[in-house]
Amino acid sequence: MQFFTTQLLNGLTSGVVYAMLAVGYSLVYGILQQINFAHGYVYMFGTFVTASLITSGCPLWLAIIAGLVAGAVIAIAVERFAYRPVRGNRLAPTVTAVGVGLIIENVARLIWTSKIRPMPFPFQTDIIRLGPVVLSPLQIVVAVVGIAMAALLWIIITKTDLGRAMRAVKDDLATAELMGVPVDRVVVTVYVLGALFGVVGGILYGAYYNTLSVTMGFSGTLNAFTATVIGGIGSVWGAFAGGLLLGVLQAMVTGYVSSALLNTVTFGLLIAFLLFRPTGIAGVHVASRP
Amino acid sequence: MTADMNQTPAVDEALSVSNLTLRYGGVTALAGVSLVVPRGAIVGLIGPNGSGKSSFINVVSGAYRGPYEGEVRINGMDVRHMPAYRRAASGMSRIFQGVRLFDTLTVEQNILLGGHIHYSTGYVAGILRTPPARREMAARREQAKEIMALFGDRLLPRADQQVLSLSYANRRRVEISRALMTSPRLLLLDEPMAGMNPHETEELTDQLRALNHAQAMSMLLVEHKMSVIGDLCANVYVLNSGTIITQGPVGVIQQDEKVVEAFLG
Structure with missing residues (x-):
């Protein structure tokens, strides 16, 4: 039972991280029906900025803010130059996104090299025992940050003028603009929000697994994208649910079967959902807009 | 602006x-x-x-x-x-030949959307729910209520309903209200x-x-x-x-x- 509980908590922790990364996909897809394939590279870059600054002695809070700002700036540039000119086109945004993602990754290689490095972060070593349950302080940080970010997202979507505008753009972009919504501003804000969640997720990902690589944009993306599909691509709450489900499943497979099967299970799940339940557990219709 | x-x-x-x-x-x-x-x-x-x-x-x-x-x-x-x-x-505002509402929003939310362009407190203040942003939101909701009242009891009792559940005539009234919200x-x-x-x-x-x-x-x-x-x-x-x-x-x-x-x- 103790082992099960530990694995469950490990899985939930990974799941929160996946969920944070997955939100970037779901926010953008939910509004534009575009899969933001550059997302993984954007949060990778922001995460590296944070890691570099921590390594160079910068205070943690300042390093995190700098990483968030870097992610936001790149997201704005990606939206402006890779997505906006081809908005409405089905195929072109995928090509431009992958292209711009590879550019971001190559720039990151030039700055930080391809070396896999540890992520300097506090709370990584201590252990807390709560009866039979073993926890690291970092797991508590991940949980608290995850809950706080989910609450923030809920407030943004349901309680603010921005959230209302986002939902209006999702329903009918042209009518929203005719009613006075500056659609381009709303869309770029969505990209920035996705990037901010992604960078926070990237920092937690790096800290939790204590490893950073410029390829994390791609590898992190696989889990995050799977979480998004499981949850129902386009649903931010589905992204959270999908992330948690995937995290727990991976932890159980690792704990009870073999970590060698991790990718098999992840991709098996991705394929199974795409084939048999493409709307995900949230039941979001994938192609609601012609 | x-x-x-x-x-x-x-x-x-x-x-x-x-x-x-x-x-x-x-x-x-x-x-x-x-x-x-x-x-x-x-x-x-x-x-x-x-x-x-x-x-x-x-x-x-x-x-x-x-x-x-x-x-x-x-x-x-x-x-x-x-x-x-x-x-x-x-x-300038308009209504459409076929009613075009935001179907996932309620009556009130559709109408409030018309006031989007006049918000002065900005997205960040809205997310942080600063006192000026709360005051502005309250004022907009009051304005939306006044606009709904122009149609008697057609919209006011339905403010929290999804627009998809409305009759065609009420959907048209919501569309006009949303246009009026742009002032x-x-x-x-x-x-x-x-x-x-x-x-x-x-x-x-x-x-x-x-x-x-x-x-x-x-x-x-x-x-x-x-x-x-x-x-x-x-x-x-x-x-x-x-x-x-x-x-x-x-x-x-x-x-x-x-x-x-x-x-x-």
Whole structure:
């Protein structure tokens, strides 16, 4: 039972991280029906900025803010130059996104090299025992940050003028603009929000697994994208649910079967959902807009 | 908000269109159309199906983004390079031939969306829920309530309902309320009475007249029901095959042979 509980908590922790990364996909897809394939590279870059600054002695809070700002700036540039000119086109945004993602990754290689490095972060070593349950302080940080970010997202979507505008753009972009919504501003804000969640997720990902690589944009993306599909691509709450489900499943497979099967299970799940339940557990219709 | 929005020239024309020509590929949808909506007036625009009425409204409102010849001025401002959302901010709003609401939003949320362009506290303040942002939100909700009250008890008791659950007439009322929330000085109405029964048509006619009187709101009304045009419009333009064939009071144009020919073929 103790082992099960530990694995469950490990899985939930990974799941929160996946969920944070997955939100970037779901926010953008939910509004534009575009899969933001550059997302993984954007949060990778922001995460590296944070890691570099921590390594160079910068205070943690300042390093995190700098990483968030870097992610936001790149997201704005990606939206402006890779997505906006081809908005409405089905195929072109995928090509431009992958292209711009590879550019971001190559720039990151030039700055930080391809070396896999540890992520300097506090709370990584201590252990807390709560009866039979073993926890690291970092797991508590991940949980608290995850809950706080989910609450923030809920407030943004349901309680603010921005959230209302986002939902209006999702329903009918042209009518929203005719009613006075500056659609381009709303869309770029969505990209920035996705990037901010992604960078926070990237920092937690790096800290939790204590490893950073410029390829994390791609590898992190696989889990995050799977979480998004499981949850129902386009649903931010589905992204959270999908992330948690995937995290727990991976932890159980690792704990009870073999970590060698991790990718098999992840991709098996991705394929199974795409084939048999493409709307995900949230039941979001994938192609609601012609 | 940009300087040109704040410094709207004082003009007597809410809408002034000169020599508007619009071509889709090889088809000329509008050919040299000129039309004026004086400030505070309700002007009618009629014509048979396919005459170019909706194309005209789409150019004026910014729904059509392609090139056109001629000049369109809203409240004195040349809007050629003005995106649709800034036209809304400059005091123009519209309703659509088929009701176009945001189906995942409630009645109140749809209406509040019309006030989006006038929010001054910004996205970040809204997310942080600062006191000014809360005050502004409360003021907008109060404004939305006042607008809903214009339709008696049709919308107010349904403020929290999803718009998909409403009757067609109430959906139309929500659409008009949303347009009013933009605080327009010029309202473009593209067949607002379509799909309404005689009682609902009469009720909406009275409400539009009241809006025009109470707020001196200028309107361009595209409508097939001539009784509505006769009740509301002092001046009517007749569009046929993309050209204005005549204009004048309803009583006069109804006797015009060109108009009779256009409608009856």
